[in-house]
Amino acid sequence: MNHCLVLFFQFCKFSVLCFGGGYMLIPLLTAQYVDQEQVLTMSEFGNLCSVAQVTPGPVGLNTATYVGYVNEGFFGALAASLGLIAPTVLIGCSAAAGINRWKDTFLVKGMLKGTRLAAVALIMFAVTIFFGMSVFTRTIPWESFGALFKFERPVLPEGFRVSPAGVLICGATIVLMLKTKLPSTVLLLGAAAAGAVLSFWF
Amino acid sequence: MEIQTLSRARRLLLLYCSFFRITALVVGGGLAMLPVIEEIFVVKYKLLTREELLDMTALTQTVPGIIAINSAVYIGMKVGGVPGALAAAAGAVTPPFTVILIIASLFPHLDPKNRYLLGVFAGIRAAVTGMILVTGCRMFRRSVKTPLEYAAVLVFFALAVMKVSPALLILAAVPFGWCYVWWQTRRLARAGQSADGGKTAAPVDSSVEPRENGGDAK
Numbered sequence: 567m568n569h570c571l572v573l574f575f576q577f578c579k580f581s582v583l584c585f586g587g588g589y590m591l592i593p594l595l596t597a598q599y600v601d602q603e604q605v606l607t608m609s610e611f612g613n614l615c616s617v618a619q620v621t622p623g624p625v626g627l628n629t630a631t632y633v634g635y636v637n638e639g640f641f642g643a644l645a646a647s648l649g650l651i652a653p654t655v656l657i658g659c660s661a662a663a664g665i666n667r668w669k670d671t672f673l674v675k676g677m678l679k680g681t682r683l684a685a686v687a688l689i690m691f692a693v694t695i696f697f698g699m700s701v702f703t704r705t706i707p708w709e710s711f712g713a714l715f716k717f718e719r720p721v722l723p724e725g726f727r728v729s730p731a732g733v734l735i736c737g738a739t740i741v742l743m744l745k746t747k748l749p750s751t752v753l754l755l756g757a758a759a760a761g762a763v764l765s766f767w768f
Numbered sequence: 769m770e771i772q773t774l775s776r777a778r779r780l781l782l783l784y785c786s787f788f789r790i791t792a793l794v795v796g797g798g799l800a801m802l803p804v805i806e807e808i809f810v811v812k813y814k815l816l817t818r819e820e821l822l823d824m825t826a827l828t829q830t831v832p833g834i835i836a837i838n839s840a841v842y843i844g845m846k847v848g849g850v851p852g853a854l855a856a857a858a859g860a861v862t863p864p865f866t867v868i869l870i871i872a873s874l875f876p877h878l879d880p881k882n883r884y885l886l887g888v889f890a891g892i893r894a895a896v897t898g899m900i901l902v903t904g905c906r907m908f909r910r911s912v913k914t915p916l917e918y919a920a921v922l923v924f925f926a927l928a929v930m931k932v933s934p935a936l937l938i939l940a941a942v943p944f945g946w947c948y949v950w951w952q953t954r955r956l957a958r959a960g961q962s963a964d965g966g967k968t969a970a971p972v973d974s975s976v977e978p979r980e981n982g983g984d985a986k
Contacts, residue, residue, distance in 0.1 A: 579935065581832065581833050581834070582832050582833075583832065583934070583935050583938045583939075584832050584833055584834060585830075585832050585938065586829065586907065587829070587834065587835050587903075588834045588835065588836075589900050589903060589904075591834070592900075593928060593934040594934050594935060597931075597933055597934050597935075601931070610877065612889075612893050613880075613889050613893075615893070615896060616889050616892035616893050616896060617868075617871060618868070619795075619892065619896050619899075620795065620892060621795070621864070621867050621868065621871065622791065622792055622793060622794060622795050622863065622864065622867065623791045623792070623794075623795075623836075623863055623864025623867065623868075624791060624801075624834055624835070624836030624837070624860070624864065625834075626834035626836070626837075627791075627834060627836065627837070627860075627861060627864045627865070628864050628867075628868050631864065631865050631868040631869060631872070632868050632871075632872050635868070635869065635872040635873070636872070640869065643865065643868070643869055643872070644865075647861055647865050650833075650834065650837070651833075651837050651857050651861060653832070653833060654831075654832075654833035654834075654837045654838055654841055654857070655837075655841055655853060655854065655857055657831055657832070657833065658831075658838065658841035658842055658845055658853055659841070659845060659850050659853055672946070672949060672950070672953075673946070675945075675949050676942070676945040676946035676947075676948065676949040676950070677942050677945055677946070678830055678945070679945040679948060679949055680941035680942050680943070680944045680945020680946070680948065681832075681938055681941050681942060681945065682911045683911070683912065683917060683920045683921050683924060683941060683944075683945070684924050684937050684938050684940075684941035685907070685938070686904065686907050686908050686911060686912055686921050686924075687920075687921045687922075687923075687924030687925040687928060687937070688924070688928055688934050688937065688938070689900065689903065689904040689907060690904050690908070690921075690925055691925060691928040691929065691934075692900055692904070693897065693900050693901045693904055694929070696893065696896060696897040696900055697897060699893050699897075700890065700893040700894035700896075700897045701894070701897065708929050708930075729890075731887075731890060731891070731894070732890065732893075732894045732897075733894075734894075735891050735894035735895055735898075736894040736895070736897045736898045736901075737898070738898075739894070739895040739897075739898030739899065740898040740901060740902055743898065743899065743902050744902065749800075750795065750800065750899065751795045753895055753899075754795070754892055754895055754896075756895075757891040757892055757894060757895030758888045758891050758892050758895075759888075759891070760891050761887040761888050761889070761890045761891015761892065761894070762884045762887040762888045762891065763887075764887060764891070765883055765884060765886065765887025765890070
């Protein structure tokens with residue numbers, strides 16, 4: 567029960583910090599549950615995001631339910647989902663009218679500007695997390711790149727290489743998203759089929 | 769359908785069912801819900817105008833929280849007050865919660881051994897990578913324009929790589945934003961003074977052209 571309360575408040579925190587949509591949850595969740603508490607491995611987290619993306623419903627909510635369930639079972643899932651929506655309901659009910667009036671004040675403008683910039687940076691960071699699970703075969707070894715500052719050749723860890731299937735599918739998705747108006751469901755199903763077929767060769 | 773004559777309870781039920789249907793059917797994030805929201809609330813029930821929906825879209829992306837729930841709360845609030853907001857949020861939560869719960873109880877570890885299933889997961893992960901990259905670049909193009917903003921994003925990114933907690937980064941971004949906006953308005957005021965009133969001072973944001981290539985950080 568206690569753990570459920572902790573989960574509830576953790577997800578309240580994530581919800582308040584989640585500027586710019588559900589993808590912002592990726593860096594927040596990996597920092598908490600993969601790096602710090604280690605209840606999930608990075609590849610489990612990646613699979614979890616994949617499931618959250620292909621099942622109906624908002625990605626953030628799906629991920630929250632799953633993380634809650636992995637942590638504490640049914641009540642954990644409930645606590646995490648409720649935690650994610652509670653701040654939104656509170657903010658929405660009290661400030662829905664107010665924010666339009668205060669939109670141009672210095673405090674609100676500054677806050678939105680700053681958090682927007684941080685959100686862009688963190689979504690780019692989420693991209694690098696996902697690069698480590700698809701385009702490359704393991705997480706990007708940032709610490710090895712420290713050698714570049716000493717003008718040395720970085721030593722890449724064992725098993726870190728480019729995955730051809732990942733590059734192909736990721737590239738194809740980007741091109742299709744920019745050039746066509748295919749719904750994301752079609753893209754995801756296509757990617758799933760392509761992944762199964764490409765697993766023959768790579 | 770004459771929505772205005774509906775009783776209060778029926779209104780709440782309508783909100784619950786509409787959002788239940790939306791999140792049960794729409795795959796993908798909050799923004800994918802928008803066309804369906806428009807179809808149901810603007811075209812079918814005429815509870816919102818297109819302008820109100822546009823305002824709402826902007827608002828749901830500025831306030832914190834995931835976009836899907838933000839939209840549910842604001843529409844619920846508009847149609848049925850606080851109980852309406854609760855009903856809409858509950859409706860939006862129920863289907864994904866149930867579906868994920870079933871999947872999670874069947875596969876608690878998501879660590880498949882089957883080669884093809886592994887391939888399927890790898891494929892979806894790669895597609896999701898591309899989708900986040902495109903979303904991130906679009907956000908970048910929209911909100912990062914001046915050199916100082918480029919620098920700020922770079923610093924935030926570097927700090928995230930160095931394992932600074934993302935929560936801390938967002939909190940630190942708030943005072944930074946205040947300083948930045950204060951500095952910007954001061955600079956704008958000065959530019960306005962030196963222009964002798966002859967020319968109108970260009971707003972700072974558009975004084976630096978957004979660079980086309982810089983947007984695609986990779």
